[in-house]
Amino acid sequence: MFVRSHQRKKDGKDHVYWSLVETVRTANGPRQKTLCYLGELNSSAQARWLKTIEVFNEQGETQQLKLFPAHVQAPADDPQVARILVNRVRLERSRQFGACYLGLALWKRLGLDQFFATLLDQTEADVAWSKVVAVLAINRLCAPGSELSVEQRWYPATALDDLLEIAEGKINDTRLYRCLDRILPHKTKLERHLKQRYGELFGAQFDVLLYDLTSSYVEGAAENNPMMRRGYSRDHRPDCEQMVIALIVNTEGFPLSYETFDGNRTDVTTMETILRMVERKYGKARRIWVLDRGIVSEENLEAIRKRGGHYLVGTPRRQMKQFETELLKDDWTQVRPEVEVKQVSIPQGQETYILCRTQGRKEKEQAMRQRFSARMEEALERLAQTIARGRLKDRNKMERRLGRIQAQNSSVNDLYEITLQDTPEGLRLVWQMKEDRKRWRELREGAYMLRTDLQADTAEQLWSKYMQLTEAEAAFRALKSELSIRPVFHQLESRVKAHVLVAFLGYALWVTLKHLLKRPSSIAGQPSIGEMTPMKALASLSGLHSADIILPTTDGREIRLRRITEPTPEQASLLHQLAIDLPERLGLQPKCSADSAIA
Secondary structure, X not given: OEEEEEEEEEOOEEEEEEEEEEEEEEOOEEEEEEEEEEEEOOOOOOOOOOOEEEEEOOOOOEEEEEEEEOOOOOOOOOOOEEEEOHHHOEEEEEEEOXXXXXXHHHHHHOOHHHHHHHHHOOOOOOOOHHHHHHHHHHHHHHOOOOHHHHHHHHHHHEOHHHHHOOOOOOOOHHHHHHHHHHHHHHHHHHHHHHHHXXXXXXXXXXXXXXXXXXXXXXXXXXXXXXXXXXXXOOOOOOOOOEEEEEEEEOOOOOEEEEEEEEOOOOHHHOHHHHHHHHHHHHOOOOOEEEEOHHHOOHHHHHHHXXXXXXXXXXXXXXHHHHHHHHHHOOOOEEEEOOEEEEEEOOOOOOOEEEEEEEHHHHHHXXXXXXXXXXXXXXXXXXXXXXXXXXXXXXXXXXXXXXXXXXXXXXXXHXXXXXEEXXXXXXXXXXXXXXXXXXXXXXXXXXXXXXXXXXXXXXHHHHHHHHHOOHHHHHHHHHHHOOOOOOOEOOOOHHHHHHHHHHHHHHHHHHHHHHHHHHOOOOOOOOOOOOOOOHHHHHHHHOOOEEEEEEEEEOOOXXXXXXXXXOOOHHHHHHHHHOOOOOXXXXXXXXXXXXXXXXX
């Protein structure tokens, strides 16, 4: 790393600019990468337009200094002159800046800084609680971790202390835990605030609601948390106790609300609670609910109708049997290269049924059936040979072995007729495929059915609306992968719920960034960044750092300049399209970040 000078002639005058660069290896050989610009230092011919810089000392007293390179003759007897030893300039205190600066910009764009300041900062504290909440939420967006990890690893490596003006050593796990306790009572106000901001920023509408559930397991016994129970684990961790999380989003993925349930709560029993909760928070309205088939029951549909709402839902596969003849007909409408739909009329019914068939889904289900059938037939063949050789003679043991095989292959068990037959040679295991069941299975593979009380011109419109349910699934994927809502390490119920609330805040930042990235470029000839995902944007900006440039002087002092590294063209374009401006320097805060002169 070294200092390089750049000469430029402007307005008839010679100017010399300085930058801090380092040599990096590339595929085309070594290249010099600019870390940051130091700006212009004075020369002896510039007496009329001397450049000055404002610095402060350890006592916080400010003064103006005129910086000259050591080899340039500076004006004599001027106490404001500082001669810089250019060959001894160094870089210190490098911090991650770009990703957390983006997170803070999103935080402010959603108005969450003022929202939490109004609610939490009424009492005096060493660190304003609204700033501690910001630390938790930005961590959840950028590098999710536990409160201890935030204190020990992530936060000290970021520039958030400068950006939020937090004194050194004031963020610890105890303060983070206490912050969790303070934010949970404001969950409803937060949801209402975010709904309003999404409407103001993006024109988001919440007349069509997508509702789905997921689970998150806990590490540890969680003996003091009655919410944690064993139930159907979507995380494939039946060995762990869990909680159920219900999420409501609109068709664009903006969250309206969420709720937590006991870990053994079944999906179908949550609908009535959610309907009451939404009405309590947002009043009665003619909402359209899009639901997965696991939540559907006649009672739930009646509850929606009773509130004046409408529904578009998936149906259990067992109901498709009554539409077998429709599956055989060739009057399908192709709405996508691999998707076909058709509307089915129900005599004297007020509902509409839509049959859908997908080629990719058919191939997947067919491959799964063939794999499980081959595995079951192989297991049956082994058991038959064991019985035929006389190595297994007890009928009860045979039936238990057979039961295990059927349980392990339950998805294809109904396709086989299996019996233990008495023969002169003894018991024999015999099985055969049920051809009628096999034909029905082949017919329904790749097909599913929708049910709605909405009126639409075409079946394609209803199918497209139901496909928006993928936005809820995308929200859960973001919560579980990028935002790491699982596993839960907290053992108290209130802390677990607060952990989910912080993840909800992280998702609010994530979905805001997602939709900002979809906006067309405002630069003529500049391609849109719509293909960039939130994680790619965060990864790109994570290369931006803040650091202290140390300028040693000939009189033994050191001038410390806190600056941001120079963005690459890709980073600069991304920031411009997100309408985010980098500060030229970080604020003058003697205890956290500043330009300073140390004797």
